Amino acid sequence: GAGVSQSPSNKVTEKGKDVELRCDPISGHTALYWYRQSLGQGLEFLIYFQGNSAPDKSGLPSDRFSAERTGGSVSTLTIQRTQQEDSAVYLCASTRSWSGVDSPLHFGNGTRLTVT
């Protein structure tokens, strides 16, 4: 497709289970961002990839969160031992320009995660 694709669109999981969220960026976009959108909290930065490397992991909330990117394309965000406070919409965005200035961020529709 032409846009950023995220899967699943909705995920309900039990507390303590692991989940994997997938992001397919636009072809040719070298920079990829993960954000978390909680009710009333705006967009919280999680991690940024330039190619396959992650120069900025400062936003990951705990060591239960990890992310990888392979082949400069697909990225997976993994949350281990999920907690109820992990419930949120997880957004992925990609861009040609790593600064997000020369070309804008293109966002996916997000994965809505609910931890019961």
Added chain:
Amino acid sequence: GNSVTQMEGPVTLSEEAFLTINCTYTATGYPSLFWYVQYPGEGLQLLLKATKADDKGSNKGFEATYRKETTSFHLEKGSVQVSDSAVYFCALSEYSGAGSYQLTFGKGTKLSVIP
């Protein structure tokens, strides 16, 4: 660190009313500034941007001017339409070192326009 503060919503306006959504920022250097919009059921998309002081970004009748002296980037539109109902996010981009740009977003302001 960098931060973006925008006015709390929700904002409800009648069609053809004037819109202002305030946004101020904190940054250590010279960031680029953006407004992104999220229409119902859609992903965020860029609305407009400004890359240096006194620049004015504009798109779809919306405008915002980069004011360095007041560290502000307020969004305005002279006459809103029902189709402008959405959530609006102010954001900044600044080089944070270690080969990374930090893109920081505000909390978003929900706008509802009623006929």
